[in-house]
Amino acid sequence: xxxxxxxxxxxxxxxxxxxxxxxxxxxxxxxxxxxxxxxxxxxxxxxxxxxxxxxxxxxxxxxxxxxxxxxxxxxxxxxxxxxxxxxxxxxxxxxxxxxxxxxxxxxxxxxxxxxxxxxxxxxxxxxxxxxxxxxxxxxxxxxxxxxxxxxxxxxxxxxxxxxxxxxxxxxxxxxxxxxxxxxxxxxxxxxxxxxxxxxxxxxxxxxxxxxxxxxxxxxxxxxxxxxxxxxxxxxxxxxxxxxxxxxxxxxxxxxxxxxxxxxxx
Amino acid sequence: xxxxxxxxxxxxxxxxxxxxxxxxxxxxxxxxxxxxxxxxxxxxxxxxxxxxxxxxxxxxxxxxxxxxxxxxxxxxxxxxxxxxxxxxxxxxxxxxxxxxxxxxxxxxxxxxxxxxxxxxxxxxxxxxxxxxxxxxxxxxxxxxxxxxxxxxxxxxxxxxxxxxxxxxxxxxxxxxxxxxxxxxxxxxxxxxxxxxxxxxxxxxxxxxxxxxxxxxxxxxxxxxxx
Numbered sequence: 001x002x003x004x005x006x007x008x009x010x011x012x013x014x015x016x017x018x019x020x021x022x023x024x025x026x027x028x029x030x031x032x033x034x035x036x037x038x039x040x041x042x043x044x045x046x047x048x049x050x051x052x053x054x055x056x057x058x059x060x061x062x063x064x065x066x067x068x069x070x071x072x073x074x075x076x077x078x079x080x081x082x083x084x085x086x087x088x089x090x091x092x093x094x095x096x097x098x099x100x101x102x103x104x105x106x107x108x109x110x111x112x113x114x115x116x117x118x119x120x121x122x123x124x125x126x127x128x129x130x131x132x133x134x135x136x137x138x139x140x141x142x143x144x145x146x147x148x149x150x151x152x153x154x155x156x157x158x159x160x161x162x163x164x165x166x167x168x169x170x171x172x173x174x175x176x177x178x179x180x181x182x183x184x185x186x187x188x189x190x191x192x193x194x195x196x197x198x199x200x201x202x203x204x205x206x207x208x209x210x211x212x213x214x215x216x217x218x219x220x221x222x223x224x225x226x227x228x229x230x231x232x233x234x235x236x237x238x239x240x241x242x243x244x245x246x247x248x249x250x251x252x253x254x255x256x257x258x259x260x261x262x263x264x265x
Numbered sequence: 266x267x268x269x270x271x272x273x274x275x276x277x278x279x280x281x282x283x284x285x286x287x288x289x290x291x292x293x294x295x296x297x298x299x300x301x302x303x304x305x306x307x308x309x310x311x312x313x314x315x316x317x318x319x320x321x322x323x324x325x326x327x328x329x330x331x332x333x334x335x336x337x338x339x340x341x342x343x344x345x346x347x348x349x350x351x352x353x354x355x356x357x358x359x360x361x362x363x364x365x366x367x368x369x370x371x372x373x374x375x376x377x378x379x380x381x382x383x384x385x386x387x388x389x390x391x392x393x394x395x396x397x398x399x400x401x402x403x404x405x406x407x408x409x410x411x412x413x414x415x416x417x418x419x420x421x422x423x424x425x426x427x428x429x430x431x432x433x434x435x436x437x438x439x440x441x442x443x444x445x446x447x448x449x450x451x452x453x454x455x456x457x458x459x460x461x462x463x464x465x466x467x468x469x470x471x472x473x474x475x476x477x478x479x480x481x482x483x484x485x486x487x488x489x490x491x
Contacts, residue, residue: 162334162336162338163338163340165315165338166332166334166338168314168315169313169314169315169330169332170332170351170352170355170356170403171355171356172351172352172355173355176351176354176355180340180343180351181340184340184342184343185342187342262341262342262343262383262385263341263385
Protein backbone atom coordinates (compact mmCIF):
# COMPACT_ATOMS: atom_id res chain seq x y z
CA UNK A 1 0.00 0.00 0.00
CA UNK A 2 1.02 3.54 -0.73
CA UNK A 3 3.66 2.37 -3.17
CA UNK A 4 4.42 4.70 -6.06
CA UNK A 5 4.85 1.74 -8.35
CA UNK A 6 2.07 1.23 -10.80
CA UNK A 7 1.17 -2.49 -10.71
CA UNK A 8 0.30 -2.46 -14.42
CA UNK A 9 3.69 -1.04 -15.35
CA UNK A 10 5.43 -3.61 -13.16
CA UNK A 11 3.48 -6.41 -14.76
CA UNK A 12 4.31 -5.06 -18.21
CA UNK A 13 7.99 -4.88 -17.33
CA UNK A 14 7.98 -8.45 -16.08
CA UNK A 15 6.13 -9.60 -19.16
CA UNK A 16 8.52 -7.90 -21.56
CA UNK A 17 11.51 -9.36 -19.68
CA UNK A 18 9.80 -12.73 -19.81
CA UNK A 19 9.48 -12.44 -23.58
CA UNK A 20 13.02 -11.13 -24.16
CA UNK A 21 16.03 -13.06 -25.43
CA UNK A 22 18.02 -12.27 -22.32
CA UNK A 23 15.52 -14.06 -20.12
CA UNK A 24 15.86 -17.35 -21.95
CA UNK A 25 19.63 -17.11 -22.25
CA UNK A 26 19.91 -16.49 -18.49
CA UNK A 27 17.46 -19.30 -17.81
CA UNK A 28 19.49 -21.66 -19.98
CA UNK A 29 22.78 -20.82 -18.23
CA UNK A 30 21.19 -21.23 -14.78
CA UNK A 31 19.77 -24.61 -15.86
CA UNK A 32 23.17 -25.81 -17.04
CA UNK A 33 24.82 -24.66 -13.80
CA UNK A 34 22.13 -26.44 -11.79
CA UNK A 35 22.52 -29.68 -13.74
CA UNK A 36 26.27 -29.41 -13.27
CA UNK A 37 25.83 -28.83 -9.51
CA UNK A 38 23.46 -31.81 -9.17
CA UNK A 39 25.76 -34.11 -11.17
CA UNK A 40 28.77 -33.07 -9.08
CA UNK A 41 26.80 -34.02 -5.96
CA UNK A 42 25.87 -37.42 -7.42
CA UNK A 43 29.35 -38.41 -8.61
CA UNK A 44 32.80 -38.40 -7.04
CA UNK A 45 34.90 -35.22 -7.18
CA UNK A 46 37.39 -36.96 -9.46
CA UNK A 47 34.76 -37.58 -12.10
CA UNK A 48 32.90 -34.28 -11.94
CA UNK A 49 34.28 -31.20 -10.22
CA UNK A 50 31.65 -29.03 -8.61
CA UNK A 51 31.11 -25.50 -9.95
CA UNK A 52 32.58 -24.18 -6.71
CA UNK A 53 35.82 -26.22 -6.96
CA UNK A 54 36.10 -25.32 -10.63
CA UNK A 55 35.85 -21.60 -10.00
CA UNK A 56 38.44 -21.88 -7.21
CA UNK A 57 40.78 -23.71 -9.61
CA UNK A 58 40.09 -21.08 -12.24
CA UNK A 59 40.93 -18.36 -9.73
CA UNK A 60 44.22 -20.05 -8.86
CA UNK A 61 45.18 -20.38 -12.52
CA UNK A 62 44.34 -16.73 -13.01
CA UNK A 63 46.42 -15.65 -10.01
CA UNK A 64 49.42 -17.72 -11.08
CA UNK A 65 49.19 -16.15 -14.54
CA UNK A 66 49.17 -19.65 -15.98
CA UNK A 67 45.76 -19.15 -17.55
CA UNK A 68 46.76 -16.02 -19.47
CA UNK A 69 49.92 -17.62 -20.81
CA UNK A 70 48.17 -20.73 -22.12
CA UNK A 71 45.19 -18.73 -23.35
CA UNK A 72 47.60 -16.50 -25.28
CA UNK A 73 49.35 -19.49 -26.88
CA UNK A 74 46.06 -20.97 -28.02
CA UNK A 75 44.65 -17.64 -29.20
CA UNK A 76 47.81 -16.97 -31.23
CA UNK A 77 47.64 -20.37 -32.91
CA UNK A 78 43.94 -20.00 -33.57
CA UNK A 79 44.54 -16.64 -35.24
CA UNK A 80 47.34 -17.91 -37.43
CA UNK A 81 45.66 -21.22 -38.34
CA UNK A 82 42.19 -19.79 -38.84
CA UNK A 83 43.60 -16.72 -40.55
CA UNK A 84 45.58 -18.76 -43.06
CA UNK A 85 42.66 -21.15 -43.61
CA UNK A 86 40.24 -18.26 -44.10
CA UNK A 87 42.41 -16.31 -46.51
CA UNK A 88 43.01 -19.45 -48.54
CA UNK A 89 39.31 -20.41 -48.44
CA UNK A 90 38.15 -16.92 -49.44
CA UNK A 91 40.62 -16.62 -52.32
CA UNK A 92 39.78 -20.08 -53.67
CA UNK A 93 36.05 -19.45 -53.18
CA UNK A 94 36.20 -16.19 -55.16
CA UNK A 95 38.24 -17.78 -57.96
CA UNK A 96 36.01 -20.86 -58.10
CA UNK A 97 32.97 -18.58 -58.17
CA UNK A 98 34.30 -16.85 -61.26
CA UNK A 99 35.54 -20.02 -62.97
CA UNK A 100 33.44 -23.18 -63.03
CA UNK A 101 36.29 -25.42 -64.25
CA UNK A 102 38.21 -24.60 -61.07
CA UNK A 103 35.05 -25.25 -59.04
CA UNK A 104 34.73 -28.78 -60.45
CA UNK A 105 38.45 -29.38 -59.97
CA UNK A 106 38.37 -28.36 -56.30
CA UNK A 107 35.18 -30.21 -55.40
CA UNK A 108 36.72 -33.71 -54.83
CA UNK A 109 39.48 -32.16 -52.68
CA UNK A 110 36.95 -30.31 -50.56
CA UNK A 111 34.97 -33.53 -50.17
CA UNK A 112 38.06 -35.49 -49.11
CA UNK A 113 39.16 -33.02 -46.43
CA UNK A 114 35.67 -32.61 -45.00
CA UNK A 115 35.01 -36.35 -44.97
CA UNK A 116 38.21 -37.60 -43.28
CA UNK A 117 37.68 -37.71 -39.48
CA UNK A 118 39.51 -34.90 -37.67
CA UNK A 119 41.37 -37.39 -35.44
CA UNK A 120 42.97 -38.99 -38.50
CA UNK A 121 44.11 -35.61 -39.78
CA UNK A 122 45.46 -34.82 -36.30
CA UNK A 123 47.48 -38.07 -36.21
CA UNK A 124 48.83 -37.41 -39.71
CA UNK A 125 49.74 -33.84 -38.75
CA UNK A 126 51.79 -35.14 -35.81
CA UNK A 127 53.37 -37.81 -37.97
CA UNK A 128 54.47 -35.23 -40.52
CA UNK A 129 55.30 -32.25 -38.32
CA UNK A 130 56.21 -33.81 -34.97
CA UNK A 131 55.25 -32.11 -31.74
CA UNK A 132 54.81 -28.37 -31.21
CA UNK A 133 52.97 -25.53 -32.92
CA UNK A 134 53.33 -26.64 -36.51
CA UNK A 135 50.97 -29.67 -36.49
CA UNK A 136 48.39 -27.57 -34.61
CA UNK A 137 48.53 -24.76 -37.16
CA UNK A 138 48.43 -27.24 -40.02
CA UNK A 139 45.35 -28.99 -38.64
CA UNK A 140 43.43 -25.78 -37.87
CA UNK A 141 44.23 -24.36 -41.29
CA UNK A 142 43.36 -27.58 -43.09
CA UNK A 143 40.03 -27.99 -41.31
CA UNK A 144 38.87 -24.40 -41.71
CA UNK A 145 39.85 -23.83 -45.36
CA UNK A 146 37.06 -25.94 -46.96
CA UNK A 147 34.40 -24.49 -44.64
CA UNK A 148 35.26 -20.90 -45.54
CA UNK A 149 35.69 -21.95 -49.17
CA UNK A 150 32.19 -23.45 -49.40
CA UNK A 151 30.54 -20.42 -47.83
CA UNK A 152 32.47 -17.99 -50.01
CA UNK A 153 31.59 -19.98 -53.12
CA UNK A 154 27.90 -20.02 -52.21
CA UNK A 155 28.01 -16.25 -51.75
CA UNK A 156 29.71 -15.83 -55.12
CA UNK A 157 27.09 -17.93 -56.89
CA UNK A 158 24.30 -15.93 -55.24
CA UNK A 159 25.57 -12.57 -56.53
CA UNK A 160 22.94 -10.79 -58.59
CA UNK A 161 23.73 -11.36 -62.27
CA UNK A 162 22.06 -8.04 -63.08
CA UNK A 163 24.67 -6.19 -61.05
CA UNK A 164 27.38 -8.08 -62.95
CA UNK A 165 25.75 -7.06 -66.23
CA UNK A 166 25.91 -3.45 -65.06
CA UNK A 167 29.63 -3.92 -64.33
CA UNK A 168 30.14 -5.30 -67.83
CA UNK A 169 28.40 -2.37 -69.49
CA UNK A 170 30.50 0.12 -67.52
CA UNK A 171 33.67 -1.91 -68.15
CA UNK A 172 34.53 -2.18 -64.46
CA UNK A 173 37.97 -3.85 -64.30
CA UNK A 174 38.41 -7.12 -62.38
CA UNK A 175 40.17 -5.67 -59.34
CA UNK A 176 37.38 -3.13 -58.85
CA UNK A 177 34.75 -5.82 -59.43
CA UNK A 178 36.30 -7.94 -56.68
CA UNK A 179 36.59 -5.01 -54.27
CA UNK A 180 33.29 -3.26 -54.99
CA UNK A 181 30.94 -6.07 -55.99
CA UNK A 182 32.15 -9.52 -55.04
CA UNK A 183 33.65 -8.86 -51.59
CA UNK A 184 30.74 -6.78 -50.23
CA UNK A 185 28.25 -9.10 -51.94
CA UNK A 186 29.69 -12.18 -50.29
CA UNK A 187 30.43 -10.46 -46.96
CA UNK A 188 27.59 -12.10 -45.06
CA UNK A 189 28.36 -15.53 -46.52
CA UNK A 190 32.03 -15.17 -45.56
CA UNK A 191 31.10 -14.11 -42.04
CA UNK A 192 28.79 -17.13 -41.70
CA UNK A 193 31.65 -19.33 -42.92
CA UNK A 194 34.10 -17.75 -40.48
CA UNK A 195 31.74 -18.24 -37.54
CA UNK A 196 31.29 -21.86 -38.50
CA UNK A 197 35.01 -22.34 -39.15
CA UNK A 198 36.08 -20.72 -35.89
CA UNK A 199 33.84 -23.10 -33.89
CA UNK A 200 35.27 -26.13 -35.63
CA UNK A 201 38.73 -24.53 -35.61
CA UNK A 202 38.72 -24.17 -31.81
CA UNK A 203 37.80 -27.83 -31.42
CA UNK A 204 40.55 -28.91 -33.82
CA UNK A 205 42.98 -26.59 -32.03
CA UNK A 206 42.28 -28.09 -28.61
CA UNK A 207 42.45 -31.61 -29.98
CA UNK A 208 45.78 -30.99 -31.72
CA UNK A 209 47.24 -29.26 -28.64
CA UNK A 210 46.00 -32.12 -26.49
CA UNK A 211 47.72 -34.69 -28.68
CA UNK A 212 50.84 -32.94 -29.88
CA UNK A 213 51.23 -29.45 -28.46
CA UNK A 214 53.88 -28.26 -26.04
CA UNK A 215 51.50 -25.77 -24.42
CA UNK A 216 48.15 -24.08 -24.87
CA UNK A 217 44.71 -24.82 -23.49
CA UNK A 218 44.58 -28.33 -25.01
CA UNK A 219 47.95 -29.29 -23.55
CA UNK A 220 47.03 -27.85 -20.13
CA UNK A 221 43.87 -29.88 -20.31
CA UNK A 222 45.99 -32.96 -21.03
CA UNK A 223 48.21 -32.28 -18.00
CA UNK A 224 45.24 -31.75 -15.68
CA UNK A 225 43.79 -34.99 -16.98
CA UNK A 226 47.08 -36.90 -16.43
CA UNK A 227 47.27 -35.68 -12.81
CA UNK A 228 43.55 -36.35 -12.29
CA UNK A 229 43.21 -32.70 -11.28
CA UNK A 230 39.54 -32.57 -12.20
CA UNK A 231 38.80 -29.00 -10.98
CA UNK A 232 41.66 -27.68 -13.13
CA UNK A 233 40.45 -29.79 -16.02
CA UNK A 234 37.01 -28.20 -15.76
CA UNK A 235 38.61 -24.78 -15.43
CA UNK A 236 40.40 -25.35 -18.76
CA UNK A 237 37.09 -26.32 -20.34
CA UNK A 238 35.69 -22.96 -19.26
CA UNK A 239 38.80 -21.32 -20.70
CA UNK A 240 38.10 -22.96 -24.06
CA UNK A 241 34.58 -21.47 -23.92
CA UNK A 242 36.10 -18.08 -23.22
CA UNK A 243 38.37 -18.45 -26.25
CA UNK A 244 35.42 -19.27 -28.47
CA UNK A 245 33.35 -16.47 -26.94
CA UNK A 246 36.11 -13.92 -27.49
CA UNK A 247 36.42 -14.86 -31.14
CA UNK A 248 32.70 -14.95 -31.83
CA UNK A 249 31.37 -12.06 -29.76
CA UNK A 250 34.50 -9.95 -29.61
CA UNK A 251 35.65 -10.19 -33.20
CA UNK A 252 33.31 -11.90 -35.63
CA UNK A 253 29.99 -10.30 -34.66
CA UNK A 254 31.27 -6.72 -34.54
CA UNK A 255 33.00 -7.29 -37.90
CA UNK A 256 29.80 -8.66 -39.38
CA UNK A 257 27.77 -5.73 -38.05
CA UNK A 258 30.29 -3.32 -39.56
CA UNK A 259 30.32 -5.04 -42.95
CA UNK A 260 26.53 -5.28 -43.04
CA UNK A 261 25.88 -1.69 -41.95
CA UNK A 262 24.32 -0.91 -45.35
CA UNK A 263 21.46 -3.26 -44.48
CA UNK A 264 20.42 -1.09 -41.56
CA UNK A 265 18.48 2.08 -42.15
CA UNK B 266 27.08 5.01 -84.77
CA UNK B 267 24.60 2.19 -84.18
CA UNK B 268 23.49 -0.14 -86.93
CA UNK B 269 21.20 -3.19 -86.79
CA UNK B 270 21.01 -5.41 -89.86
CA UNK B 271 18.35 -8.13 -89.95
CA UNK B 272 18.78 -8.78 -86.26
CA UNK B 273 16.82 -11.69 -84.78
CA UNK B 274 16.89 -13.05 -81.28
CA UNK B 275 14.79 -15.60 -79.42
CA UNK B 276 14.51 -16.58 -75.77
CA UNK B 277 13.37 -20.08 -74.89
CA UNK B 278 12.20 -20.64 -78.45
CA UNK B 279 10.11 -17.47 -78.48
CA UNK B 280 11.02 -14.89 -81.09
CA UNK B 281 11.54 -11.53 -79.45
CA UNK B 282 13.11 -9.61 -82.31
CA UNK B 283 12.54 -10.71 -85.87
CA UNK B 284 14.78 -9.32 -88.63
CA UNK B 285 15.02 -5.83 -87.20
CA UNK B 286 17.01 -3.22 -89.12
CA UNK B 287 17.69 0.42 -88.31
CA UNK B 288 20.50 2.91 -88.14
CA UNK B 289 21.16 5.65 -85.62
CA UNK B 290 23.69 8.30 -86.57
CA UNK B 291 26.11 10.00 -84.26
CA UNK B 292 24.54 12.69 -82.00
CA UNK B 293 21.01 11.55 -82.81
CA UNK B 294 18.45 11.12 -80.09
CA UNK B 295 16.02 8.32 -80.71
CA UNK B 296 12.99 7.04 -78.82
CA UNK B 297 11.69 3.52 -79.17
CA UNK B 298 8.15 3.03 -77.98
CA UNK B 299 6.43 -0.26 -77.51
CA UNK B 300 4.30 -2.28 -75.12
CA UNK B 301 6.06 -4.22 -72.40
CA UNK B 302 7.45 -7.50 -73.63
CA UNK B 303 7.92 -6.20 -77.17
CA UNK B 304 11.71 -6.40 -76.95
CA UNK B 305 12.67 -2.78 -76.24
CA UNK B 306 15.06 -3.73 -73.45
CA UNK B 307 16.52 -6.46 -75.67
CA UNK B 308 17.46 -3.82 -78.25
CA UNK B 309 19.29 -1.83 -75.55
CA UNK B 310 21.15 -4.94 -74.36
CA UNK B 311 22.21 -5.73 -77.91
CA UNK B 312 23.57 -2.19 -78.23
CA UNK B 313 25.31 -2.47 -74.85
CA UNK B 314 26.84 -5.76 -75.97
CA UNK B 315 25.56 -7.87 -73.08
CA UNK B 316 23.45 -9.87 -75.55
CA UNK B 317 24.50 -11.26 -78.93
CA UNK B 318 21.96 -11.67 -81.76
CA UNK B 319 21.03 -15.17 -82.95
CA UNK B 320 21.36 -13.90 -86.50
CA UNK B 321 22.03 -10.60 -88.21
CA UNK B 322 24.58 -7.96 -87.33
CA UNK B 323 24.81 -5.35 -84.60
CA UNK B 324 27.39 -2.64 -85.12
CA UNK B 325 28.12 -0.11 -82.39
CA UNK B 326 30.98 2.33 -82.88
CA UNK B 327 31.47 3.54 -79.33
CA UNK B 328 33.78 2.88 -76.42
CA UNK B 329 31.81 4.59 -73.69
CA UNK B 330 28.23 3.50 -73.18
CA UNK B 331 26.07 4.78 -70.34
CA UNK B 332 23.05 2.67 -69.43
CA UNK B 333 20.17 3.67 -67.17
CA UNK B 334 18.64 0.32 -66.33
CA UNK B 335 14.93 -0.01 -65.72
CA UNK B 336 15.69 -1.58 -62.34
CA UNK B 337 18.54 0.92 -61.65
CA UNK B 338 21.08 -1.70 -60.47
CA UNK B 339 22.86 0.35 -57.86
CA UNK B 340 25.13 -1.50 -55.45
CA UNK B 341 23.11 -1.70 -52.22
CA UNK B 342 26.28 -1.81 -50.10
CA UNK B 343 27.71 1.43 -51.49
CA UNK B 344 26.50 4.97 -50.83
CA UNK B 345 24.86 6.97 -53.62
CA UNK B 346 28.09 8.89 -54.16
CA UNK B 347 30.22 5.75 -54.25
CA UNK B 348 27.87 4.22 -56.80
CA UNK B 349 28.48 7.15 -59.12
CA UNK B 350 32.20 7.19 -58.29
CA UNK B 351 32.59 3.48 -59.12
CA UNK B 352 32.03 3.93 -62.86
CA UNK B 353 34.29 6.99 -62.84
CA UNK B 354 37.09 5.01 -61.23
CA UNK B 355 36.82 2.60 -64.13
CA UNK B 356 36.89 5.31 -66.78
CA UNK B 357 39.23 8.07 -65.62
CA UNK B 358 42.84 7.73 -64.56
CA UNK B 359 43.01 10.70 -62.20
CA UNK B 360 41.63 9.36 -58.91
CA UNK B 361 41.61 12.78 -57.24
CA UNK B 362 38.98 14.02 -59.69
CA UNK B 363 36.60 11.09 -59.16
CA UNK B 364 34.77 12.38 -56.12
CA UNK B 365 34.53 15.93 -57.34
CA UNK B 366 33.02 14.84 -60.64
CA UNK B 367 30.63 12.38 -59.03
CA UNK B 368 29.35 15.19 -56.79
CA UNK B 369 28.94 17.43 -59.83
CA UNK B 370 26.69 14.96 -61.60
CA UNK B 371 24.69 14.27 -58.46
CA UNK B 372 24.09 17.99 -57.99
CA UNK B 373 22.82 18.19 -61.53
CA UNK B 374 20.32 15.48 -60.65
CA UNK B 375 19.28 17.54 -57.60
CA UNK B 376 20.74 15.03 -55.17
CA UNK B 377 22.85 17.37 -53.04
CA UNK B 378 22.75 16.32 -49.41
CA UNK B 379 22.16 12.66 -50.24
CA UNK B 380 25.72 11.70 -51.10
CA UNK B 381 26.21 9.39 -48.12
CA UNK B 382 22.83 7.69 -48.21
CA UNK B 383 22.62 4.01 -49.07
CA UNK B 384 20.21 3.18 -51.93
CA UNK B 385 17.69 1.60 -49.55
CA UNK B 386 17.47 4.88 -47.65
CA UNK B 387 16.44 6.77 -50.79
CA UNK B 388 13.04 6.99 -52.51
CA UNK B 389 12.46 5.28 -55.86
CA UNK B 390 12.73 8.57 -57.71
CA UNK B 391 16.03 9.41 -56.01
CA UNK B 392 17.52 6.01 -56.78
CA UNK B 393 16.52 6.54 -60.39
CA UNK B 394 18.30 9.91 -60.42
CA UNK B 395 21.43 8.33 -58.95
CA UNK B 396 21.30 5.79 -61.78
CA UNK B 397 21.01 8.63 -64.32
CA UNK B 398 23.88 10.53 -62.66
CA UNK B 399 25.98 7.37 -62.87
CA UNK B 400 25.24 6.95 -66.57
CA UNK B 401 26.03 10.61 -67.34
CA UNK B 402 29.16 10.65 -65.18
CA UNK B 403 31.23 8.68 -67.66
CA UNK B 404 30.29 11.26 -70.32
CA UNK B 405 29.03 8.54 -72.61
CA UNK B 406 29.15 8.65 -76.39
CA UNK B 407 26.03 6.52 -76.38
CA UNK B 408 23.42 6.81 -73.64
CA UNK B 409 20.86 4.04 -73.28
CA UNK B 410 17.83 4.73 -71.10
CA UNK B 411 15.22 2.20 -70.15
CA UNK B 412 12.14 3.98 -68.79
CA UNK B 413 14.35 6.47 -66.97
CA UNK B 414 11.57 8.61 -65.55
CA UNK B 415 9.08 5.96 -64.51
CA UNK B 416 9.52 6.62 -60.78
CA UNK B 417 9.50 10.41 -60.92
CA UNK B 418 6.53 12.67 -60.42
CA UNK B 419 5.56 14.76 -63.43
CA UNK B 420 6.98 18.09 -62.31
CA UNK B 421 10.36 16.59 -61.45
CA UNK B 422 10.42 14.48 -64.59
CA UNK B 423 9.75 17.61 -66.71
CA UNK B 424 12.52 19.50 -65.01
CA UNK B 425 15.04 16.66 -65.32
CA UNK B 426 14.02 16.05 -68.90
CA UNK B 427 14.81 19.64 -69.81
CA UNK B 428 18.12 19.46 -67.98
CA UNK B 429 18.96 16.16 -69.58
CA UNK B 430 18.24 17.57 -73.04
CA UNK B 431 20.72 20.38 -72.43
CA UNK B 432 23.39 17.99 -71.17
CA UNK B 433 22.91 15.61 -74.09
CA UNK B 434 23.02 18.48 -76.57
CA UNK B 435 26.17 19.84 -74.92
CA UNK B 436 28.01 16.56 -75.01
CA UNK B 437 26.49 15.61 -78.38
CA UNK B 438 25.52 12.27 -76.93
CA UNK B 439 23.82 9.68 -79.08
CA UNK B 440 20.76 8.67 -77.08
CA UNK B 441 18.43 5.72 -77.30
CA UNK B 442 15.44 6.11 -75.06
CA UNK B 443 13.06 3.22 -74.52
CA UNK B 444 9.66 3.84 -73.02
CA UNK B 445 5.94 3.51 -73.26
CA UNK B 446 5.50 7.14 -72.27
CA UNK B 447 4.80 8.97 -75.51
CA UNK B 448 4.95 12.55 -74.22
CA UNK B 449 8.31 12.01 -72.54
CA UNK B 450 9.71 10.27 -75.61
CA UNK B 451 8.58 13.08 -77.91
CA UNK B 452 10.19 15.73 -75.76
CA UNK B 453 13.61 14.03 -75.84
CA UNK B 454 13.76 12.38 -79.22
CA UNK B 455 14.48 13.64 -82.68
CA UNK B 456 13.37 10.35 -84.15
CA UNK B 457 10.61 8.02 -83.07
CA UNK B 458 10.35 4.28 -83.57
CA UNK B 459 7.51 2.02 -82.56
CA UNK B 460 8.24 -1.61 -81.79
CA UNK B 461 5.29 -3.96 -82.05
CA UNK B 462 4.53 -7.47 -83.17
CA UNK B 463 4.79 -6.29 -86.78
CA UNK B 464 8.35 -5.17 -86.22
CA UNK B 465 10.09 -1.84 -85.86
CA UNK B 466 8.60 1.11 -87.68
CA UNK B 467 9.74 4.70 -87.78
CA UNK B 468 7.19 7.49 -87.41
CA UNK B 469 8.38 10.80 -88.79
CA UNK B 470 8.19 13.59 -86.27
CA UNK B 471 6.95 16.57 -88.22
CA UNK B 472 5.69 18.97 -85.63
CA UNK B 473 5.73 17.81 -82.08
CA UNK B 474 2.90 20.05 -80.93
CA UNK B 475 0.82 19.14 -83.90
CA UNK B 476 1.51 15.47 -83.40
CA UNK B 477 0.29 15.63 -79.86
CA UNK B 478 -2.71 17.77 -80.75
CA UNK B 479 -3.67 15.57 -83.65
CA UNK B 480 -4.15 12.83 -81.16
CA UNK B 481 -1.18 10.87 -82.30
CA UNK B 482 -1.16 9.75 -78.76
CA UNK B 483 -4.43 7.90 -79.17
CA UNK B 484 -3.25 6.46 -82.45
CA UNK B 485 -0.02 5.24 -80.91
CA UNK B 486 -1.89 3.99 -77.92
CA UNK B 487 -4.00 1.78 -80.13
CA UNK B 488 -0.85 0.47 -81.76
CA UNK B 489 0.79 -0.13 -78.41
CA UNK B 490 -2.34 -1.58 -76.93
CA UNK B 491 -2.04 0.41 -73.71
